[in-house]
Amino acid sequence: MSIARASPTRQEAPLPTILFAAKSERWTTYEPHLRTALAEQGLDHAHLTTEADPADVDYIIYAPNSGLSDFTPYTRLKAVLNLWAGVEDVVGNPTLRVPLARMVDEGLTDGMVEYVTGHVLRHHLGMDTHIHGQDGRWRDDSTPPLARDRSVAVLGLGVLGSACAQSLAALNFRTHGWSRSAKSIRGVTCHHGTGGLDGALRAAQIVVLLLPNTPATDSTLNACSLALLPKGAVIINPGRGALIDDEALLAALDAGHIGHATLDTFRVEPLPADHRYWSHPRVTVTPHIASATRPASASRTLARNIRRAEKGETLHHLVDRDLGY
Structure with a gap:
């Protein structure tokens, strides 16, 4: 007589626990989007x-201003997924020994492209002269050049920089790009390395800064590199405040070598009320609004990455600890 054997009980995978480590107001905004995105990923x-x-x-899911700085107690931790595009405030944390993914969000990318394209066109067309010159007489009736006659350089060809460079190239600007390592982007003249930076700057009538914030990129625009730019060049910085030597930029603006600077990020934020940038006639200050992570699209990015990790796949947008981004 055969004895029926009970089928072994199928062991269900443990429920993954996801800690949202950010300020309370961010939880209120993100929670419904995250739950929807996680459900979409099963x-x-x-x-x-x-x-x-x-x-x-x-x-x-981590915001560097959350107050969490010691990852040692998280003994089961598989990955940390940054809520911000920048990782400079966490990448050097010695207690973080698991993979770290930076935020690459389609909404953030679109917002950055719109900010950069808008301000490049503003300076290209000389719109400030007409917007601020409504006093009953024509200030300047000269015709601006066409985009194909204007050179723009994008410093930093990561996800955001590449998207901005492609957008500018599509408008027919003579678009240059610079990165640490060699890149190839259709319609963009790509430079790389130290010598490549000099070449990109010499060609640029408008410079857009979208480099990561690392020790190697600190003060990328300094007295020496600013001197390479053509007289009257315009600088747009929606990237990181530390990319610019502020005193060198102010000196170049005062001397008339730099025509204007539109700045969205600063070494100290909010920008102190007594900072010279506020009162300088050739500086436009915007309050770190160039682009923001959108909860709905960012949640989809986070959920997709967690799903990859649960399947044993490599996370997207992993940070290289040695490079700092």
Whole structure:
């Protein structure tokens, strides 16, 4: 007589615990989008929370200003997914020993392209003269050049820089790009390395800064590099404040070598009320609004990456600890 054997009980995979480590107002904004995005990825069973026993946490969705700085107690941690595009405030943390992914969000990219394209066109067309010159007489009736006669350089050809360079090239600007390593982008003259930076600057009537913030990029625009730019060149910085030597830029503006600077990021934020940038006639200050992470699209990015990790796949947008981005 055969004895029926009970089928072994199928062991269900443990529920992944996802800790949302950011300020409380961000949780209010993100929670519904994250739950929807996780469900779309088949992760509706995941435990999404703002409080958990560190030993139970599998993933941390992380904002560097959350107050969490010691990752040591998170013994089950598989990955940290940054909520911000910049990782300079976390990449050097010695307690973080798991993969770190930076935020690459389609909404952030679109917003940056729109900001950069808008301000490049503003300076290309000389719009400030007409907007601020409504006093009953024509200030300047000269015709601006066509885009094909204007050179623009984008410093930094990552996701954001490449998208901006392609947008400018599509408008027929003579578009140059510079990056640490060699890149190839259709319609863009790509430069790389130290010598390549000099060439990109010498060619640029408008410079857009979209480099990461690392020790190697600090003060990329300094007295020496600013001197390479053609007289009257315009600088647009929606990237990182530390990319510019502020005193060198102010000196170049005062001397008339640099025609204008539109600045969205600064070494100290908010920009102090007594900073010379506020009162300088050749500086436009915008309050770090060039682009922002949109909760709906960012949540989809986060959920897709967690799903990849759960399947044992390599995360997208991994940070290179040695390079700092």
